[in-house]
Amino acid sequence: MKLIEIVPYDTRWPTQFEALRQVYVAALDGDTVSVEHVGSTSVPGLAAKPILDIDLVIPSRRDLAPAVRRLARLGYRHQGDLGIVGREAFSRDGADDVPRDGSGRQWPEHHLYVCAADSEELHRHLAFRDALRADPRLVEDYAALKRALAERFRHDRDAYSTAKTEFVQRVLADARQLIEGESARLGQE
Numbered sequence: 584m585k586l587i588e589i590v591p592y593d594t595r596w597p598t599q600f601e602a603l604r605q606v607y608v609a610a611l612d613g614d615t616v617s618v619e620h621v622g623s624t625s626v627p628g629l630a631a632k633p634i635l636d637i638d639l640v641i642p643s644r645r646d647l648a649p650a651v652r653r654l655a656r657l658g659y660r661h662q663g664d665l666g667i668v669g670r671e672a673f674s675r676d677g678a679d680d681v682p683r684d685g686s687g688r689q690w691p692e693h694h695l696y697v698c699a700a701d702s703e704e705l706h707r708h709l710a711f712r713d714a715l716r717a718d719p720r721l722v723e724d725y726a727a728l729k730r731a732l733a734e735r736f737r738h739d740r741d742a743y744s745t746a747k748t749e750f751v752q753r754v755l756a757d758a759r760q761l762i763e764g765e766s767a768r769l770g771q772e
Contacts, residue, residue, distance in 0.1 A: 587733040587743050589630050589726075596624040599691045600635055606684045607639055610653050616640040616700045621708040623729070626715045630726040632733075635693035638670075638708055644699045647671060651697075657682035659695060669702035711751060714758045721754060 600620040607618050622636025623629050641650050651661045651671075658681035659673040673695040675681035680689060698705035715721050728750055736743040 585740075587737055587740060588632060589730050589733045590633050591630055592626075592628050593624075593633065596620075596635060600625070600637065602688075603635070603637060603682070603690065603693065606657070606682045607637075610657055610682070610684070611639070611650060612653070614641060614646060614649060614653070616642055619705075619709065619712075621712050622694075623725075625712050626722060628719070629715065629722050630729060633692065635691060636708075637693055637695050638705055639695065639697045640700050640705060641697055642700055646699070647697060654682075654695070654697075657684065667704055669698060669704035671697040673697065707755060710755055710758045714754050725750060725754075 597620070604618040604620075608615065617640045619625075619638040619640060620635065621638050622634075623631030624633070624635050639650065639654075641647065654661070654673055658676045658678065660676055662672040662674055664670060665672045675695075680687060682690065698708075715725060728747065732743050732746045736746065
């Protein structure tokens, strides 16, 4: 099993994401709503595993089959939801040149997911990312937690991920409260 490594924020991550985003937009030929950089590498200043997390957003579940076919042409294999409803996972076919866009480029390590626009999992990814982007204190707290957990669970990705759950759920609950409070305030104006 691969060692869990947390590295300092890398200013190249947004540029790497943008290059990948352009490939997906071209390959899916207008069939995506958006391509979102999610996960820790999407938060400026946050230490992370050096793996980009990307959500391709499709209009609805009905659009999954065409997306699977087009991503297969780039060298991705559909893995199913891997137990997380609303998030379809894709793996690279074992080579660093995936996505194969004809450039021969070696791409950074990344995880690719496809989510329907109404997916609760997509909304969780975006809410968590946006909450971290808005609060430098959360970024510091999350980085410290991730470093401690990576040290503790160096060879156990499942335990590492599970141990982050309480922090993630707290951030999401706080974000929901903030949104609900703002909606109530706007409704009174």
